[in-house]
Amino acid sequence: MKTFKYFLSALFIMTLSATSYAQMNDHSKMAMTKIEVIKVSGKCESCKARIEKAAKVDGVSKADWNVKTKMLTLAYDPSKVKSTDVQKRIAEVGHDTPLYRAEAKTYNALPSCCKYR
């Protein structure tokens, strides 16, 4: 019976340490995610789809562009991807960001509903 009690408490301690390890792990994951809100020019729902598609690269866990506020909420892992690279990609599909301006050729090729300039 004594051995059984010992076994139980050992099991309990093991479970505890496993739990705290999992929490620590979660914390380090959270520290790796950076949230940034970036102004991106655009007009409609198809802009939203285009912007978010361009922004969703490896290392980006969330890209959400708001049609009303024109703000893109970006959640990303800074060790995997840079905000400047994401902005560059967005400009390459035709949408201006604070750091990059879409080329006239790309902008002119956007559907008329998407012309924001």
Ligand SMILES: [Cu+2]
């Ligand atoms: Cu549009």
